[in-house]
Amino acid sequence: xIMMVVIPMLVFPLLINVVTSxxxxxxxxxxxxxxxxxxxxxxxxxxxxxxxxxPSSFGPKELVAYEGDSSQMLDDYKNEKLDLLLFxxxxxxxKLDANEKAVVKWTLDKTKIGNRGRAKGYMQIIEAEARFxxxxxxxxxxxxxxxxxxxxxNSATEQQMIxxxxxxxxxxxxxxxxFMGCMYPAIDLFTGEKERGTIETLLSTPxxxxxxxxGKMLVIILSxxxxxxxxxxxxxxxxxxxxxxxxxxxxxxISTILTPTFIIKLFFLLLPLTIFFAGVMVPVSVYTKTxxxxxxxxxxxxxxxxxPAMVGLFPGIELNIATACIPILNIVLTTKSLIAGNIxxxxxxxxxxVMLILAGxxxxxxxxxxxxxxxxxx
Amino acid sequence: MxxxxxxxxxxxxxxxxxxxxxxxxxxTRAVENVSFMCNPxxxxxxxxxxxxxxxxxxxxxxxxxxxxxGKVEICGIDAIRFPREARMKIGFLTGSTGLYARLNANEIIxxxxxxxxxxxxxxxxxxxxxxxxxxxxxxxxxKIGKLSTGMKQKVSICRxxxxxxxxxxxxxxxxxxxxxxxxxxxxxxRSCKEQDKTVIFSSHIMGEVDLLSDRLAIIHNGELKHHxxxxxxxxxMKDKSLTQAFINIVQS
Numbered sequence: 001x002i003m004m005v006v007i008p009m010l011v012f013p014l015l016i017n018v019v020t021s022x023x024x025x026x027x028x029x030x031x032x033x034x035x036x037x038x039x040x041x042x043x044x045x046x047x048x049x050x051x052x053x054x055p056s057s058f059g060p061k062e063l064v065a066y067e068g069d070s071s072q073m074l075d076d077y078k079n080e081k082l083d084l085l086l087f088x089x090x091x092x093x094x095k096l097d098a099n100e101k102a103v104v105k106w107t108l109d110k111t112k113i114g115n116r117g118r119a120k121g122y123m124q125i126i127e128a129e130a131r132f133x134x135x136x137x138x139x140x141x142x143x144x145x146x147x148x149x150x151x152x153x154n155s156a157t158e159q160q161m162i163x164x165x166x167x168x169x170x171x172x173x174x175x176x177x178x179f180m181g182c183m184y185p186a187i188d189l190f191t192g193e194k195e196r197g198t199i200e201t202l203l204s205t206p207x208x209x210x211x212x213x214x215g216k217m218l219v220i221i222l223s224x225x226x227x228x229x230x231x232x233x234x235x236x237x238x239x240x241x242x243x244x245x246x247x248x249x250x251x252x253x254i255s256t257i258l259t260p261t262f263i264i265k266l267f268f269l270l271l272p273l274t275i276f277f278a279g280v281m282v283p284v285s286v287y288t289k290t291x292x293x294x295x296x297x298x299x300x301x302x303x304x305x306x307x308p309a310m311v312g313l314f315p316g317i318e319l320n321i322a323t324a325c326i327p328i329l330n331i332v333l334t335t336k337s338l339i340a341g342n343i344x345x346x347x348x349x350x351x352x353x354v355m356l357i358l359a360g361x362x363x364x365x366x367x368x369x370x371x372x373x374x375x376x377x378x
Numbered sequence: 379m380x381x382x383x384x385x386x387x388x389x390x391x392x393x394x395x396x397x398x399x400x401x402x403x404x405x406t407r408a409v410e411n412v413s414f415m416c417n418p419x420x421x422x423x424x425x426x427x428x429x430x431x432x433x434x435x436x437x438x439x440x441x442x443x444x445x446x447x448g449k450v451e452i453c454g455i456d457a458i459r460f461p462r463e464a465r466m467k468i469g470f471l472t473g474s475t476g477l478y479a480r481l482n483a484n485e486i487i488x489x490x491x492x493x494x495x496x497x498x499x500x501x502x503x504x505x506x507x508x509x510x511x512x513x514x515x516x517x518x519x520x521k522i523g524k525l526s527t528g529m530k531q532k533v534s535i536c537r538x539x540x541x542x543x544x545x546x547x548x549x550x551x552x553x554x555x556x557x558x559x560x561x562x563x564x565x566x567x568r569s570c571k572e573q574d575k576t577v578i579f580s581s582h583i584m585g586e587v588d589l590l591s592d593r594l595a596i597i598h599n600g601e602l603k604h605h606x607x608x609x610x611x612x613x614x615m616k617d618k619s620l621t622q623a624f625i626n627i628v629q630s
Contacts, residue, residue: 197476201537203442205493206465373443374389 013238030114034060038073038082041065046093047086047104050126058125059118077107083115084108096130099138158253163340168313171270171335173235174228175309175328176302178274181227182220183298186281189216190370191294199376213282213370217363220278221271228270257339265338269348272355273331277305279362283369286376312336324350327358379576380416380439380545385409385448387434387600408434410600411448416578416593418544421571423587423608424580426597427628432580433472435597436549439578440470453544453576466494469538472549479523483514483533486522487540494541501540508536511566528559535566546570548579552586564589584620598628 039048043065051063064082066073076082085107089095095102106119135142156164193199202212239254281298288294305328311317312332319333330351337343369375387409396402409431416422426432437443439450441461450457450464457464477486491501509515512532517525522533531551538546548567552560567590570577581587587594587608594611596604604611604627615623 193476196479198478200442200472201476201490201534202493204440204465204468204470205490206462207493208462377437377443 010234013234013242017238017242031059033114034062035083035115035118036062036064036081037084037086038064038066038077039086040070040073041090047088047126050129051122054122054125058121084119099134158249159257160340160342162253162257163336163342164315167336167339168332170232170339171332172309172313173231174270175273175305175331177231178224178228178270179277179302179305182224182274182277182281185220185223186278187285187291187294187298189219190282190285191288191291194289194376195291203376209371210367213367217278217282217366220281221274224274224277225267225270262338266335269331269334269352272352272359273328275359276327276355276362279359279366282366286366286369308332319344319347319351321347321350325354327355330354379418379451379453380422380578381449381451382415382439383413383449385412385435385438385450386446387438387443388446408600409438412597412602414595414602414605416576418576419571419574420576420592421567421590422578423591423594424578424597425587425594425624426580430597431600432597433549436472436547436578436580440468440547441465442470466541467544468547469541469543469545470547471534471538471551473553477522477530477533477537480521482521483518483536486533487536490537491540496541504540504542508539511569512536512562528555531555531559531563535563543575545576546578548577550580550582552581552583584624588620596624596627603627603630
């Protein structure tokens with residue numbers, strides 16, 4: 001129950017919420033951080049002055065001037081006393097006045113994205129001002145240097161954008177939690193019952209074996225669907241009430257996507273997938289003798305399932321006849337198209353049929369394995 | 379009535395099993411050409427050391443596994459061709475049959491009664507009779523996981539008998555139990571006999587066999603070593619104790 005409902009519905013959305021707020025606070029603190037910039041020369045130099053002139057709303061900064069050679073400055077940079085180093089020739093202003101190119105070098109740590117952004121931002125402001133002055137001095141109309149004004153208009157609706165960029169996320173969550181939800185009941189209802197000796201009790205009753213198998217499989221499928229549904233519900237509720245998506249318009253679009261018809265279509269699509277999961281897990285748990293053995297085989301299968309689901313997350317991969325035949329990936333891509341609202345129902349039917357056939361084969365295989373005496377009794 | 383004719387069971391060995399048993403054979407014969415008969419109102423004991431083939435024989439009779447060859451007849455029903463019909467007549471209990479730890483005794487009994495299609499009115503009657511007979515009233519509402527081994531075995535027996543089967547198959551029913559619980563099970567087997575039911579049970583304990591059996595069969599390495607009435611066994615044995623007579627037959 002904890003695995004199937006509590007984790008997907010509560011813990012998972014909370015975890016996403018915590019991660020987004022932590023990364024948000026890191027971004028905020030990077031913007032507010034006072035950056036120390038090391039220079040060789042004097043704070044009255046042209047570039048140093050220009051840096052000083054940039055308002056602190058572009059990020060607080062402090063200039064540290066070093067005299068002579070750069071070794072002391074480099075030591076301080078290595079010891080993280082400085083965040084950025086700025087190198088320039090002493091004749092920067094002369095070069096600019098002579099309409100020549102002045103070389104400026106920033107030393108920065110590219111792994112610290114905030115620092116890189118600052119250096120680029122400062123440089124853009126200084127360069128824009130220098131360029132403006134140069135156009136003015138040369139008597140050039142800046143507009144005359146722009147022969148085209150190009151407009152790139154996005155023809156995709158917001159729904160399509162969400163479908164393409166984030167639409168894969170929904171089936172991905174469903175697949176991951178659906179698999180997890182199936183896993184524990186599948187192991188417990190076969191290997192677990194074998195270990196505890198209850199399967200023998202059950203087999204001694206006048207119930208058809210196929211009925212026992214179907215009953216157990218239904219429990220596994222329902223558990224998988226329940227876990228997946230809990231995860232989706234948790235995610236939906238956190239979008240609605242926990243301000244996980246700050247953009248109000250985006251929340252509105254998400255609400256228009258998640259209609260009852262869409263959810264029904266989604267479950268219709270994911271049902272054969274969950275049956276397939278059960279059909280793959282049951283033969284393993286029927287065959288294995290201990291809970292741990294079953295777990296050690298089924299748990300790594302998670303990766304096999306997750307990888308095609310992840311491929312579907314990449315933008316640019318589209319649903320076509322070929323991808324509709326690749327199990328799991330087809331479900332992700334079909335859901336993406338459903339969200340984007342540009343679904344081709346023939347491909348929808350193909351994806352569904354592929355999964356249905358696979359589910360049928362897996363169930364038949366389960367039935368054969370369950371029929372073997374050596375598998376059922378320890 | 380149970381009628382067993384030329385019952386044989388072969389198991390295919392996996393590579394690991396071959397290594398474990400130190401053999402190159404692809405199959406192992408757990409039971410070979412075993413025949414016996416057990417009549418209503420009789421208690422039949424199946425004796426044999428560990429690994430003799432007792433559990434396999436009883437599992438074949440109760441239709442949990444299929445014999446490789448031979449015949450099993452339960453109350454006139456061909457148990458191989460009509461296993462479900464045969465199972466309706468059988469109550470099967472082995473030392474290894476477990477119960478669902480999260481359910482209480484009442485829930486277990488109700489669940490199995492529904493699997494045997496026991497009508498509600500009859501279920502109430504059977505429950506009252508068996509709870510009283512097995513002294514189960516004190517723990518009927520407790521979860522199985524919280525019960526002692528003896529209590530669990532009583533629930534198992536109640537589960538075995540809830541549909542009032544004509545044939546009872548007990549595989550080492552007193553194994554691991556204290557003397558008081560074992561005694562109550564012995565009483566129950568006796569009462570089954572009085573009710574004209576067919577009872578077959580396997581055991582290691584000669585005392586139990588002596589107390590209960592009308593007929594006995596001794597099985598060793600899958601083969602029947604002795605088959606006859608308890609009365610004949612006692613009169614024919616040359617040793618002082620039944621245990622010694624049993625050992626001698628097995629070792630002969």
